[in-house]
Structure formats: structure tokens, C-alpha cells
Amino acid sequence: MSKAAKRKRSPTSRASAKRETSGKGARTLNRDTIIAAALAEIDLVGLDNFSLRNLAKALGVFPTAVSWYVAGRSQLLAEVAHKVLEDIIPPGFHDSWQGYLREFLQRFRQAIRAHPNVAPLIGTQLVANPAVDLDFVERLLAALAHAGLSGVNLVSAYNAVIAAAVGFTTQEFAPVPAEGTSAWQAEIRTRLQNVSSTRYPQLAKNMKLLGNKAFTLRWQNGTDAPLDSSFTSFVDIFISGLEQFAGRE
Amino acid sequence: MSKAAKRKRSPTSRASAKRETSGKGARTLNRDTIIAAALAEIDLVGLDNFSLRNLAKALGVFPTAVSWYVAGRSQLLAEVAHKVLEDIIPPGFHDSWQGYLREFLQRFRQAIRAHPNVAPLIGTQLVANPAVDLDFVERLLAALAHAGLSGVNLVSAYNAVIAAAVGFTTQEFAPVPAEGTSAWQAEIRTRLQNVSSTRYPQLAKNMKLLGNKAFTLRWQNGTDAPLDSSFTSFVDIFISGLEQFAGRE
DNA sequence: ACCTGAACACCGTTCAAGT
DNA sequence: ACCTGAACACCGTTCAAGT
Numbered sequence: 410m411s412k413a414a415k416r417k418r419s420p421t422s423r424a425s426a427k428r429e430t431s432g433k434g435a436r437t438l439n440r441d442t443i444i445a446a447a448l449a450e451i452d453l454v455g456l457d458n459f460s461l462r463n464l465a466k467a468l469g470v471f472p473t474a475v476s477w478y479v480a481g482r483s484q485l486l487a488e489v490a491h492k493v494l495e496d497i498i499p500p501g502f503h504d505s506w507q508g509y510l511r512e513f514l515q516r517f518r519q520a521i522r523a524h525p526n527v528a529p530l531i532g533t534q535l536v537a538n539p540a541v542d543l544d545f546v547e548r549l550l551a552a553l554a555h556a557g558l559s560g561v562n563l564v565s566a567y568n569a570v571i572a573a574a575v576g577f578t579t580q581e582f583a584p585v586p587a588e589g590t591s592a593w594q595a596e597i598r599t600r601l602q603n604v605s606s607t608r609y610p611q612l613a614k615n616m617k618l619l620g621n622k623a624f625t626l627r628w629q630n631g632t633d634a635p636l637d638s639s640f641t642s643f644v645d646i647f648i649s650g651l652e653q654f655a656g657r658e
Numbered sequence: 659m660s661k662a663a664k665r666k667r668s669p670t671s672r673a674s675a676k677r678e679t680s681g682k683g684a685r686t687l688n689r690d691t692i693i694a695a696a697l698a699e700i701d702l703v704g705l706d707n708f709s710l711r712n713l714a715k716a717l718g719v720f721p722t723a724v725s726w727y728v729a730g731r732s733q734l735l736a737e738v739a740h741k742v743l744e745d746i747i748p749p750g751f752h753d754s755w756q757g758y759l760r761e762f763l764q765r766f767r768q769a770i771r772a773h774p775n776v777a778p779l780i781g782t783q784l785v786a787n788p789a790v791d792l793d794f795v796e797r798l799l800a801a802l803a804h805a806g807l808s809g810v811n812l813v814s815a816y817n818a819v820i821a822a823a824v825g826f827t828t829q830e831f832a833p834v835p836a837e838g839t840s841a842w843q844a845e846i847r848t849r850l851q852n853v854s855s856t857r858y859p860q861l862a863k864n865m866k867l868l869g870n871k872a873f874t875l876r877w878q879n880g881t882d883a884p885l886d887s888s889f890t891s892f893v894d895i896f897i898s899g900l901e902q903f904a905g906r907e
Numbered sequence: 908a909c910c911t912g913a914a915c916a917c918c919g920t921t922c923a924a925g926t
Numbered sequence: 927a928c929c930t931g932a933a934c935a936c937c938g939t940t941c942a943a944g945t
């Protein structure tokens with residue numbers, strides 16, 4: 410229904426058939442180069458300031474050259490998100506299933522930590538990627554099957570793992586408002602410090618532990634103030650919950 | 659550094675001092691009206707097609723009239739996200755702490771289910787809201803304190819709850835690519851159906867249970883294909899994990 | 908096949924002007 | 927205080943043209 414629906418027979422379909430680094434000119438532009446450059450650009454200027462035109466400028470080509478390889482902005486962003494997550498599959502299944510999940514969750518976090526500016530894309534783009542890495546899904550399912558899960562419970566547990574990975578990490582590295590940064594940084598701080606201990610006893614009691622360390626009470630994101638111990642606890646909580654869930658079978 | 663940084667003495671600061679529905683003209687425009695209209699517009703056309711100019715048109719004013727009340731696009735979106743989540747605090751603390759958390763997570767999901775188009779904003783905008791609802795945080799902390807948690811573990815558990823809520827729900831209702839919808843819908847289906855049972859045994863075995871029901875293997879989002887039972891299991895897993903975590907103290 | 912080049916319809920934001 | 931109105935610098939995408 411939208412304007413994107415009326416696209417037709419775009420030449421974007423399949424581009425990287427052969428490579429031909431053989432003789433003369435040596436094609437400089439290709440799909441992977443563009444995606445890599447897009448990621449670098451996003452790392453540099455942030456998601457809000459990223460544009461296809463600036464990307465083209467960085468690549469030294471016309472804006473329309475990019476769209477010969479990539480169907481549009483949103484598809485490019487999907488590819489970028491995919492690239493960031495390309496190495497999250499733990500190598501082998503040496504350990505226990507708990508160890509496998511633990512390593513997966515840590516790898517997921519590290520992947521986003523390395524490119525925090527793409528964090529907002531992760532939750533959005535992981536919906537249904539046509540280029541889903543089936544190996545990734547298979548291995549995760551295998552680990553959960555090792556835990557004794559099968560059928561609908563296996564599927565539920567799989568969804569739970571993805572939800573857990575996405576939830577903590579996208580939150581932790583979500584961009585901080587660019588506006589009057591130091592202005593509301595101070596506002597949150599003082600607001601927390603002056604909180605009424607009769608009306609908000611728990612907040613008052615744990616004020617120092619909460620400041621800049623609890624979601625919605627932070628003034629920096631995971632890049633500047635990582636939540637390492639919270640993440641470790643989160644993984645512990647989640648995995649021990651899965652153990653119980655699997656044991657119930 | 660960015661262009662937003664050079665804003666100065668904008669008249670946007672404080673707008674709704676008095677209301678004056680008294681006599682003659684009856685101010686038609688105000689902050690709440692704008693936020694409500696923005697949410698309605700996003701519900702209607704989606705986040706990608708939402709623009710301040712169309713919003714202004716819907717309100718019957720000039721684009722620049724809107725920015726007298728709202729500092730900019732991103733701030734408006736933050737307010738919209740905040741509005742969607744305004745009723746997620748469970749009313750009383752009647753039940754057990756487990757019951758409280760369960761209700762909170764369900765309310766969170768229902769809130770986003772009612773406005774799925776804002777789902778991508780939730781993870782992003784919940785970072786550090788200057789207008790954080792302290793009552794919300796206090797009640798959540800109180801529930802977790804009831805579980806026997808305190809100190810750093812209390813903070814970790816709080817973060818875990820937020821992460822869990824955000825993770826599942828934003829995923830479940832994340833927008834589906836608008837491109838050649840039915841094209842890749844079919845692609846995912848057939849790809850899943852033709853999966854090699856030797857290379858991907860778990861995928862092959864659970865093919866029917868996974869199709870359109872597992873993250874990254876869906877071709878619809880939660881609006882068309884809700885993941886009710888997966889969500890229930892997720893909540894079970896998480897809460898029983900929290901029980902263990904609290905018992906370890 | 909791959910890229911240039913111009914053009915289109917749109918966008919958020921600024922700045923001056925009205926009342 | 928609140929809104930109009932014009933203008934600015936930018937954006938993604940389309941379409942024709944080159945090689």
C-alpha cells in the first residue's frame with residue numbers, strides 16, 4: 410500500500426554473480442563494501458545523522474550508485490544490523506547447554522557493544538530476516554533440546570532466549586538524547602538525590618546504587634557506563650529460570 | 659556538536675501554565691493534544707510515514723505551530739512513547755510479588771499491543787526519561803524488596819525486569835518489512851519447509867511449530883500472529899529465575 | 908552491467924512577522 | 927503568548943542518459 414509497494418523489476422535483485430578482479434579497472438563498488446561503509450558511517454555519526462547521500466559521498470560515488478546494489482534505506486539498515494550480529498554463534502557445543510546459552514548472550518552483548526549506534530535497529534530488524542542464519546537457529550534449538558525441551562516448550566524457550574538477548578542489550582546501549590545533554594543529566598541526578606524518603610523509601614534507600622545504573626534512571630548509556638554486573642545477574646536469572654522450565658517437562 | 663546542540667532560548671520551555679477555557683476563543687492547541695494526535699497519526703500511518711508536517715496538517719495548523727509546544731521531532735516521539743506506557747503500573751500491591759510482576763509484564767505487553775507501531779520507540783526511549791515516573795520505579799523496587807532482594811541485587815533484578823518487558827514485547831510487535839511483503843513471506847515459508855533434515859534436524863522436526871511462531875522465522879508480527887503462549891512461558895521462566903535469584907541471598 | 912546527472916516531492920528546523 | 931508564512935538545507939527515490 411505504501412509508496413514502497415509500487416517498486417517493480419528493480420535491477421537490485423542479484424548483483425554479485427562474479428567478481429572479476431582480473432584485469433583492468435577492478436570494480437571498486439559492491440554490496441559488501443557498501444554495507445561495511447554504512448556501518449562505519451553509522452559508528453561515526455550515529456543513526457539519526459546517517460543518510461544515503463553522505464554514505465555515497467564517503468564512498469566517492471553519486472547517491473544513486475548506491476541504490477543499484479541496495480533496494481533502499483531500510484533494506485540497507487537491515488543488512489547493517491545483520492552484519493553486526495554475524496559472529497554471535499558460539500563456535501562449538503563443547504560445554505553444557507547452560508554454558509552455550511551463557512556464551513551466546515555474552516557474544517550478543519559484545520556485538521552490540523562494538524557498534525552501539527545500531528542498537529535501536531536490532532530489535533526492529535530481527536523480526537523476520539529472509540537471510541536468517543539457519544545455522545544459528547539450529548544450534549540454539551539443539552542446545553535447548555539438550556536441556557530436555559521439545560515441542561511447543563522448545564519453541565517458547567527459543568523465543569525467550571532471543572527476547573532476553575535483545576531486551577537487555579538494546580536497552581543498555583540505547584542512545585542517550587542528544588539535546589541539552591548536560592542539562593537533563595543534572596536534572597535526573599538532583600531529582601534522584603532530592604527524592605522524598607517517605608514517599609519513595611526504596612528509591613531513597615538505594616539512591617546511590619540506582620543512579621546511572623538502573624534503566625530509566627541513567628544519564629549515560631552502556632558505552633560510557635556499562636552494566637556488567639547487572640547483565641551477569643540477568644543471565645543467571647534467566648538461565649536458572651530455564652532450568653526450572655526444562656525440569657518441569 | 660550536532661545541529662540540535664546549537665538551539666538556544668527556545669520558547670518551548672514551559673507552555674501549559676494556565677488553561678483559560680474561560681471566554682472567547684478557547685485555545686485549541688496544546689501539548690497534550692499534539693501528543694495524542696501524534697500517537698493517533700502513528701497508529702494510522704506507521705512510524706516511517708509519520709512526519710511533523712502531516713501531523714500539523716491533521717491538526718489544521720502550520721508545521722511551525724507544533725514546534726512551539728514541542729522542541730523537536732525526537733522529543734515528540736519520546737513523549738508519545740511515554741504516553742503509550744502511562745498506564746502500565748499495576749493498581750495495588752494486593753497479591754504476591756510474583757503476581758505483581760506478572761501483572762506488570764502483561765500490562766506492558768497490552769500497552770504495546772494497543773499501539774504496535776510505536777514498538778520500535780520503546781527500547782530506544784526508555785533509556786533515561788527526565789519525566790520518569792518515580793512511582794513506577796518505587797513500586798517495582800518495593801515488589802522486588804518483598805522478594806527479599808536488597809542492595810546491588812535489587813538493582814540488578816530491577817534492570818532484569820525492565821529488560822524482560824522490553825525484550826519480548828518490542829520483538830513481538832516489531833514492524834514487518836513493508837517491501838515486497840508477500841514475496842518474502844513465501845520465501846521464508848518454503849525455505850523452512852525445504853530445510854535439510856540431516857543438516858538441520860531440530861528445524862526439520864519442529865518446522866510446523868516454528869513457522870510464524872518463532873522470532874526470525876516469522877512472516878507476520880504480533881498484531882496478526884500474537885505469541886500468547888510463548889509470552890506466558892517467558893514470564894514463567896523469568897519469574898522462577900527471579901525466585902531462585904532472591905532465594906540465594 | 909554499472910554509474911552519472913538532473914529532477915521530484917518531501918522533510919525538520921530557523922527566522923521574521925503578524926496579532 | 928501563540929501562530930502564520932516564507933525560506934533553508936537536506937533527504938530518499940525515480941527516471942533518463944551515458945559507457
